Amino acid sequence: MAKLSSAFFYARKLIRLTLNLSRPTLFRFALGHYYLNKDDLCVLENALNKGRDDALIHQFERRFAAEIGEGECVSYAAARMAFFDLLQVLGVKSGDEVILLGFTCSVMANAVLRTGASIVYSDLDEETYGSNPASIQRLLSPQTKMIVAQHSFGIPCRIHEIQQIARKHGVFLLEDCAISFGSKCDGVPLGRFGDAAIFSNDHTKPVNTLIGGLLYTEKKEISRAIRAIHQKHPDFTLDHQRDLFNRILFERAYYYPRRYERGDLLEAVGELLNKKKSQTRPVLLTDEYTSPQKSISASYPYPARLPSFLAKLGLLELERWGRTKALRMNRLRRFLEKVRSSGAEVKIPARYMDSSCEIVPLRFVYQAPDPGRNRALMSRFVDPSQFWFAAPVICCEYGLSDFEYQEGMCPTSERVSANIINWPFAVPDEFDRVLDESFQSVLANG
Numbered sequence: 168m169a170k171l172s173s174a175f176f177y178a179r180k181l182i183r184l185t186l187n188l189s190r191p192t193l194f195r196f197a198l199g200h201y202y203l204n205k206d207d208l209c210v211l212e213n214a215l216n217k218g219r220d221d222a223l224i225h226q227f228e229r230r231f232a233a234e235i236g237e238g239e240c241v242s243y244a245a246a247r248m249a250f251f252d253l254l255q256v257l258g259v260k261s262g263d264e265v266i267l268l269g270f271t272c273s274v275m276a277n278a279v280l281r282t283g284a285s286i287v288y289s290d291l292d293e294e295t296y297g298s299n300p301a302s303i304q305r306l307l308s309p310q311t312k313m314i315v316a317q318h319s320f321g322i323p324c325r326i327h328e329i330q331q332i333a334r335k336h337g338v339f340l341l342e343d344c345a346i347s348f349g350s351k352c353d354g355v356p357l358g359r360f361g362d363a364a365i366f367s368n369d370h371t372k373p374v375n376t377l378i379g380g381l382l383y384t385e386k387k388e389i390s391r392a393i394r395a396i397h398q399k400h401p402d403f404t405l406d407h408q409r410d411l412f413n414r415i416l417f418e419r420a421y422y423y424p425r426r427y428e429r430g431d432l433l434e435a436v437g438e439l440l441n442k443k444k445s446q447t448r449p450v451l452l453t454d455e456y457t458s459p460q461k462s463i464s465a466s467y468p469y470p471a472r473l474p475s476f477l478a479k480l481g482l483l484e485l486e487r488w489g490r491t492k493a494l495r496m497n498r499l500r501r502f503l504e505k506v507r508s509s510g511a512e513v514k515i516p517a518r519y520m521d522s523s524c525e526i527v528p529l530r531f532v533y534q535a536p537d538p539g540r541n542r543a544l545m546s547r548f549v550d551p552s553q554f555w556f557a558a559p560v561i562c563c564e565y566g567l568s569d570f571e572y573q574e575g576m577c578p579t580s581e582r583v584s585a586n587i588i589n590w591p592f593a594v595p596d597e598f599d600r601v602l603d604e605s606f607q608s609v610l611a612n613g
């Protein structure tokens with residue numbers, strides 16, 4: 168009976184995916200490395216075969232840090248692992264409190280839960296879609312060991328005010344720059360305001376190394392302490408690293424406008440075959456997205472080092488960063504002009520218009536007066552199920568309360584989450600015009 172229902176499930180899934188081929192959506196929020204040529208792939212494969220290469224890792228860490236400031240970077244298999252190590256170094260434990268933004272990813276909540284400390288969710292600042300200083304101030308207690316100030320979608324949060332609060336109360340300030348790389352506030356790059364910062368490089372993030380993250384700090388005592396525990400962390404198995412390499416090849420071919428559906432179909436067939444061989448691995452470290460810390464099975468090491476060949480990929484990404492950045496900043500200018508000239512009643516974060524900030528956008532975000540209609544109109548171009556922060560803690564499958572979030576804790580986050588719209592900016596330049604036209608048509612009809 169179970170076999171029959173599983174066969175039925177797969178048959179239905181394959182039929183649906185085959186039908187989708189006839190009406191492909193244009194854009195998604197992850198874009199493959201379509202620009203890598205055969206030589207680049209050879210270089211990556213050689214780095215994979217060589218195994219751990221500390222010189223390459225350090226080269227990537229130095230290059231990434233140089234984009235931010237005078238400090239040092241330490242790389243990981245994910246940003247959440249850098250966060251977890253920092254919590255360990257600071258001795259955060261049961262009875263302590265860590266302030267997160269109630270507009271975050273479940274993996275951040277899980278890193279705190281792993282230490283035994285409690286999460287305190289701060290509310291959103293509607294002008295920046297980031298952390299709100301007034302809310303943080305209200306939530307401080309003698310147990311607060313860390314304030315995490317989150318910048319969202321490339322938009323700087325009110326970091327000067329948060330910095331003052333942290334200094335006044337002597338609390339450690341971490342900037343969560345996971346989804347905001349390259350932006351500046353008063354000419355200062357994000358990541359330089361806190362005692363430390365984390366950056367994520369997974370395939371939906373500003374710099375894409377498929378998986379990966381870094382800790383940045385200008386405080387020598389922190390980088391020394393982090394390095395001391397980091398050197399003991401394991402690498403992913405060679406099998407897992409090979410899977411990551413194959414995933415890069417797959418996304419290079421199919422994570423591209425109008426090809427995503429073909430990839431879905433292939434993936435489903437692959438899943439079915441793998442299921443038969445009972446070989447499944449969460450290649451992209453997705454276990455922790457849906458499960459609260461208590462039920463995570465250790466199917467990959469945590470914390471783990473960044474595979475060296477991904478450091479090489481990061482260097483290739485950074486070579487293109489100037490171009491990527493200019494493309495996204497120009498897109499932002501055009502989108503804002505379209506909002507202005509259309510007279511559409513969408514509510515954009517006020518920070519977009521703030522000349523003291525230089526914004527390198529990852530996605531374009533706003534609240535729509537009729538979000539349901541807007542999402543329906545958009546679904547011809549983008550899959551709205553992939554919007555970030557359509558709930559105050561995203562990706563959790565078991566419910567927000569498993570991540571210590573209770574309804575009503577962050578009213579602004581909840582309201583913005585209910586109305587939020589995301590447009591992807593990780594789109595190749597040759598699709599500039601199509602992206603603009605898609606946005607224009609949704610604005611005109613939404």
Ligand SMILES: Cc1ncc(COP(=O)(O)O)c(C=O)c1O
Nearest residue numbers: 245246247272345367368379380
């Ligand atoms: C705001 C925010 N912080 C941190 C993270 C964690 O990044 P990583 O997946 O590299 O652990 C994410 C992941 O999406 C995020 O959205």
